[in-house]
Structures are given as structure tokens and as C-alpha cells.
Amino acid sequence: MESAEDTLLDRELRGFDTSWVRNILYEAEWRINCTCDDSAASGVVDRLKEALKLEDPPGARTQDHDGSFAPSTGVFFLKLDRSTDQLLAREWPWRVKPTFLEPIDDPVRMVTYLQDLCWSDVNRCGRDNRKELNLAISVIARLVLRGGQAGYVSGPGFQPVFERFVRDWQDPKTGFFGVTYLLEGGTEISTNDLSLTFHMARYVPHL
Numbered sequence: 001m002e003s004a005e006d007t008l009l010d011r012e013l014r015g016f017d018t019s020w021v022r023n024i025l026y027e028a029e030w031r032i033n034c035t036c037d038d039s040a041a042s043g044v045v046d047r048l049k050e051a052l053k054l055e056d057p058p059g060a061r062t063q064d065h066d067g068s069f070a071p072s073t074g075v076f077f078l079k080l081d082r083s084t085d086q087l088l089a090r091e092w093p094w095r096v097k098p099t100f101l102e103p104i105d106d107p108v109r110m111v112t113y114l115q116d117l118c119w120s121d122v123n124r125c126g127r128d129n130r131k132e133l134n135l136a137i138s139v140i141a142r143l144v145l146r147g148g149q150a151g152y153v154s155g156p157g158f159q160p161v162f163e164r165f166v167r168d169w170q171d172p173k174t175g176f177f178g179v180t181y182l183l184e185g186g187t188e189i190s191t192n193d194l195s196l197t198f199h200m201a202r203y204v205p206h207l
Contacts, residue, residue: 001032004025005025007052019059021048021072023071024047024048027073027075028041030131030132034130036126037126047072058071063096064079066099067099067100070083080100080140086098087139087149088143097151097152098149102152107161110144110161111162117129117132118179133179133196134193140153141166145159171190176194176196177192178191
């Protein structure tokens with residue numbers, strides 16, 4: 001992983017577009033650091049090794065079949081994060097519409113997705129949701145408040161539902177936002193996360 005980062009940094013310093021390979025690197029880092037799926041982690045590391053061998057990989061402007069700008073990964077929140085600039089643009093002039101937004105293209109589904117990420121039972125589910133929540137909500141917050149994009153995550157129902165979710169999520173004592181971890185025996189640990197709190201203070205300041 002360290003050698004992959006060094007290789008990409010060297011290529012970037014020489015002016016090469018490394019977005020295709022970086023998307024795979026980000027997926028590898030997430031699977032290794034935040035999940036217990038060894039098979040999937042090994043698989044994406046193998047894909048990373050092969051991607052590093054490509055002499056002319058697709059560039060940052062390459063869309064996949066569902067309109068995201070992260071064609072080298074199938075992970076939803078990474079597609080969301082890596083398409084941030086395009087999603088927050090005034091219009092969507094690109095060839096393929098962002099159909100990858102369909103999992104959150106309903107106020108109830110959107111909030112349910114975010115609520116499910118606000119807790120982590122690593123022992124039972126094999127995943128720490130904090131990174132996904134951090135990246136996803138920073139895009140979703142801005143997308144909702146700007147009225148969606150290309151007909152997705154738009155409509156009058158999204159903003160009030162999202163704002164209610166944010167108010168319910170905030171710790172009333174500290175004002176911070178975080179993830180609740182479920183431990184063996186039913187113990188819960190609620191975190192005060194500076195990065196998550198920054199995103200809410202930055203993108204939803206009126207709440």
C-alpha cells in the first residue's frame with residue numbers, strides 16, 4: 001500500500017492523471033481499515049496491483065455506466081465522494097446521468113441510509129461505518145441543500161427530512177456529531193467526532 005502511494009505521488013508530480021488507480025487505492029484502504037472481509041480486501045489489492053501496471057488508464061473525466069466518475073470501484077459512497085465536483089456543479093452536462101444516486105433518491109431511503117451509518121457493531125457486522133458516513137454525508141448535505149442534481153435528490157421533501165435527521169443526530173450536551181459503537185454485552189460508546197462535526201457546521205450552519 002505504501003509503495004502504491006509512492007508510485008502515484010511520483011506520477012502526479014510528473015503531471016499524470018492517477019484518478020483511476022487512486023479510486024482502487026481508496027477502496028483498498030477502506031476494506032483493510034474498516035471491514036473484516038479479508039477476501040474482498042485481498043481482491044481489491046490484486047486489482048490495485050494490476051491497475052498500477054496500466055500505461056494509459058482512463059482519466060478523471062471517464063464515467064461508468066451509472067454516471068459516476070469513479071468507474072474503477074463499485075462502492076457506492078466512493079462513487080459519491082469521487083463525483084463530488086460534478087454533483088455540485090450548476091448543471092449536469094455529461095453524457096450519462098447520475099443514476100448511481102438511485103439508492104438515496106427518496107427522502108426516506110436517504111435518511112435510512114444515513115441512520116444505518118450512525119452506528120457500528122463491528123463484532124457482529126464486520127464493518128466500521130465511520131469513514132463511509134464521513135464521506136457520504138459531506139456530499140449529501142450539500143447536494144440536498146442545493147436542490148439535487150439532474151433530477152436526483154431533488155424535490156421539496158429532501159431538505160426538511162435531512163434537517164430533522166441532523167437535529168436528531170446531534171449530541172444535545174456537546175453539540176458534536178459522531179458514531180455510536182455497539183460492544184459485546186450491549187455496551188454503547190458514543191463518539192464526539194471532530195471531522196463529522198466540522199462537516200455539519202460547514203455545510204448545515206443554519207441548524
